[in-house]
Amino acid sequence: MEKIRCIILDDEPIGREILQNFTEKIPFLEVCNTFESPLDVITYLQENEIDLLITDINMPHLNGVELVQSLQKPPFIIFVTAHRDFALDGFDSGAVDYLVKPVRFERFLKAVNKVSLYKKDTQKDKTLDTKTNIFLKVNGKFEKIILDTILYIEANGDYLKIVTEKQNYTILSTMKSFEESLDSSNFLRVQRSFIININSIQSFSGNTVQLNNGKTISISIQKKEELFKILGV
CATH class of the missing domain: 3.40.50.2300 (Response regulator)
Known part of the structure; x- marks a missing residue:
């Protein structure tokens, strides 16, 4: 005990x-x-x-x-x-x-x-x-996505591109509503159009981070200090 x-x-x-x-x-x-x-x-x-x-x-x-x-x-x-x-x-x-x-x-x-x-x-x-997964409506059906597998989310007009370790999904949603549904301390909105999984960061330099899949994303000045604090640097 x-x-x-x-x-x-x-x-x-x-x-x-x-x-x-x-x-x-x-x-x-x-x-x-x-x-x-x-x-x-x-x-x-x-x-x-x-x-x-x-x-x-x-x-x-x-x-x-x-x-x-x-x-x-x-x-x-x-x-x-x-x-x-x-x-x-x-x-x-x-x-x-x-x-x-x-x-x-x-x-x-x-x-x-x-x-x-x-x-x-x-x-x-x-x-x-503790939330470990999320359901996305893709092509008329709901797909279960493990949160830890998401690398980043990118806004594109009225749609969001969800990039995971294995495949990508496009859904109709606003960035704000999707950010609220994540309910995880592992995700951070680093600029207006991008939310990243902190655990997917491979390296960072200046105002950019590189993710495990090679994707490079810029960080807003306002979010840079918050990200560095999370990373302990």
Whole structure:
């Protein structure tokens, strides 16, 4: 089982110690750090990715709910507190679970098992959302094209020329609508009339790129910096 990377936040040392002892008994949990200050957690999350934040709610200066609400991309959350009255606020903040002190290990295990299931579902959704092919209407029928095989797309009036590793297709479409349908980070519109597959670039010099099939395409000044950033140069 893939480990769940987590951090623990509690302003009381005994609270942090109990939670850390619990996590050490669970093989699929990896404690990356513990904190007593919510502000330190904010700084840590700006530079590190974690799967789960286990946090107390009732803390001075910034409580756990306020902390979570301040995060742009919060991880999974388990709230731990001595105050049952905070439960509604906790779940309204998108928490996976809410544990009341003193926390029993069996109840803690149930909460992290729930996180594990949520994480698997999230990964499954990402896999399903990854687009690997596209259907093109060619000569009255729909042809399935593997996105990775497309070298470039060229606009020609009301038509587009789709050049793949094996053959070319001509379809009736606008560049904008086709660009939106690609839904892939591997493609970049380098000028008004061309979209290229980044992975098909063989070499580049000045304002031009050469693709694997020998095709040379010029890049607009506006897109040159973006392309270089993608290529890491």
